[in-house]
Amino acid sequence: MVKLYKDSILISTFDDILANSNSFDLSAAIAANGDGNYTATVTALGNGITSIDGAESLISPLKVKISNQAPTVTLSFNEHISDLGNALNGYYGQTVMIYNGRFSDPNSGDVLNFTFSSSNPDIVTIKDIGNGMVQFTRILNPVNPVDVTFTITADDGKGGRVSDIFKVTIN
Helix, strand or coil: CEEEEECCEEEEEECCCCCCCCCCCCHHHHHHHCCEEEEEEEECCCCCCCCCCCCEEEEEEEEECCCCCCCEECCCHHHHHHHHHHHHHCCCCEEEEECCCCEECCCCCCCCEEEEEECCCCCEEEEEEECCEEEEEECCCCCCCEEEEEEEEEECCCCCEEEEEEEEEEC
């Protein structure tokens, strides 16, 4: 039997280890419980006849740091600045662009949450309109050209985040 402790608290017991096993993978149990100091004990269980039955052995303490890889920008909005600038400075002053697929996370299963901001929301707003699309809307026509910086941040909820930051001049 193997018992796994995190910070001196029992978190898992594995009773189904074969008597002749010489290795056991604890990585799934450790990954599920995150960073911490781990200790494992092994108790020999047999048929009650040998002298080692019931004897417990301590496996050296394990310090484990689970690494979360941050999301990445796979296609920056900077590659479409002229299109965005032309749309915002045009007659309608509004456009929709797709942000879905512009970010990825190397950790399988991580779900990305997005936030959006404009450095000057009195001039241009940015908002999520669903289905992986973001809408930019010009609110005012400035007297002089104004640079507006937009930030789209992808957060994996596990400490990893990345932002795509881009600037458009509004006339």
